[in-house]
Amino acid sequence: MTSNIIAKIKALKADWPGNIALACFDPDYFATLSENHKARLLKCLNSGIENPDSEMGCYACQPSDYDDFKPFFSKVLARYHKVPEGVRHVNDWNLKGVAGLPADGVLDLARLGLPALSMRVRTGRNLRDFPLPGSMTREDRIHLEQKMMAAFDKLIAMPEYGGRYYSLTPGNPCSIDDTKYRELVDEHIMFKNMDNDRYLTAAGIAADWPHGRGCYVSADRGFTIWVGEEDHLRIICMQRGTILNEVFDRLKSAFAVVEGVEGLEFAYSVDYGVVTSCPTNLGTGMRASVHIPLPNLTADGTDSRAVALARPLGLSVRGVGGEHTPIGADGTVDISPSARFCITEAEIVAALYRGIALLKAEEDKCNLTG
Ligand code: ADP
Numbered sequence: 001m002t003s004n005i006i007a008k009i010k011a012l013k014a015d016w017p018g019n020i021a022l023a024c025f026d027p028d029y030f031a032t033l034s035e036n037h038k039a040r041l042l043k044c045l046n047s048g049i050e051n052p053d054s055e056m057g058c059y060a061c062q063p064s065d066y067d068d069f070k071p072f073f074s075k076v077l078a079r080y081h082k083v084p085e086g087v088r089h090v091n092d093w094n095l096k097g098v099a100g101l102p103a104d105g106v107l108d109l110a111r112l113g114l115p116a117l118s119m120r121v122r123t124g125r126n127l128r129d130f131p132l133p134g135s136m137t138r139e140d141r142i143h144l145e146q147k148m149m150a151a152f153d154k155l156i157a158m159p160e161y162g163g164r165y166y167s168l169t170p171g172n173p174c175s176i177d178d179t180k181y182r183e184l185v186d187e188h189i190m191f192k193n194m195d196n197d198r199y200l201t202a203a204g205i206a207a208d209w210p211h212g213r214g215c216y217v218s219a220d221r222g223f224t225i226w227v228g229e230e231d232h233l234r235i236i237c238m239q240r241g242t243i244l245n246e247v248f249d250r251l252k253s254a255f256a257v258v259e260g261v262e263g264l265e266f267a268y269s270v271d272y273g274v275v276t277s278c279p280t281n282l283g284t285g286m287r288a289s290v291h292i293p294l295p296n297l298t299a300d301g302t303d304s305r306a307v308a309l310a311r312p313l314g315l316s317v318r319g320v321g322g323e324h325t326p327i328g329a330d331g332t333v334d335i336s337p338s339a340r341f342c343i344t345e346a347e348i349v350a351a352l353y354r355g356i357a358l359l360k361a362e363e364d365k366c367n368l369t370g
């Protein structure tokens with residue numbers, strides 16, 4: 001049985017050299033593992049085997065997978081994040097001393113000649129005492145949601161947060177109907193139907209949809225916590241404005257409140273920092289983005305030119321509905337620094353500011369050259 005799958009991996013590896021998990025899979029290392037560990041590692045690779053066009057091609061399924069399968073994951077991380085193998089990640093939310101910061105430390109988009117934009121910063125977290133989403137049972141998902149609902153009651157009771165929880169779980173006292181769910185997705189508050197993501201489906205992460213899925217939203221709608229998406233939690237601040245520090249600082253303090261709730265213990269790896277399902281998010285779990293109109297760079301109706309310019313600047317371009325969605329009709333795209341690992345949280349928000357400045361200069365240049 002295992003020899004069939006190894007033969008399949010070897011064949012796929014040759015045909016799909018861009019699939020990082022397949023490329024880093026070493027049959028000799030695999031042969032040294034116990035039967036139980038073999039099955040666990042193969043489970044991590046399932047999404048990349050079923051979707052050989054994957055760029056990453058694997059997801060961790062237990063909080064300890066990165067450490068238990070270090071010879072595999074350290075190669076994956078080095079290749080994707082372009083860092084030396086065996087490097088250690090350091091977390092730090094303090095902006096003081098971060099290179100390239102304006103003298104007053106204020107990351108104000110107005111200084112770049114930009115109007116108020118929609119700014120968002122999210123960080124993923126997983127609870128230490130549950131399997132990661134790829135290995136959860138339906139009961140685990142429902143139990144985790146219930147545990148989080150008790151934690152949200154504490155936020156709801158705090159005047160600076162308030163708000164409510166919206167559940168997608170049938171029969172949950174906070175459950176919402178399809179119309180309300182669609183409305184929240186359109187507001188960029190709630191996540192999309194995970195069943196439509198073939199990578200998450202093959203990984204087992206989308207299983208049992210919509211059980212155990214939901215979202216806490218603060219009274220002012222600027223602070224959100226997703227429950228049951230690719231990570232147990234995605235903790236998010238979003239607001240319209242020009243000062244990136246506002247959304248970053250709010251996430252920092254809101255995160256501290258969540259982290260302080262008794263009984264919530266997040267999964268961290270000594271070497272790798274924040275543990276996330278996908279190795280692309282490991283380290284900080286953080287993505288800091290703006291929705292920015294780039295009508296000149298997207299004049300052909302696609303993001304190709306913006307992507308080509310953004311990549312060497314260390315930026316990712318997404319559509320206005322998030323990953324794997326099209327750009328806006330007015331040329332609005334989602335821009336975020338690609339790095340999450342071996343970069344600090346503070347460096348990510350500073351990198352967003354610098355990246356926007358560079359991309360805005362390209363957009364303006366494009367206007368002059370036509
Ligand atoms: P994630 O950011 O968690 O990796 P997605 O890329 O799928 O996930 O985005 C999730 C949602 O957040 C989508 O609705 C997307 O449009 C929205 N979003 C991301 N960045 C912004 C932003 N700066 N302003 C408004 N909405 C945003």
Ligand code: ARG
Pocket residue numbers: 047053054055056057058199230278280323
């Ligand atoms: N599993 C997909 C791949 O390997 C997506 C990886 C990045 N996106 C994500 N949402 N984690 O290409």
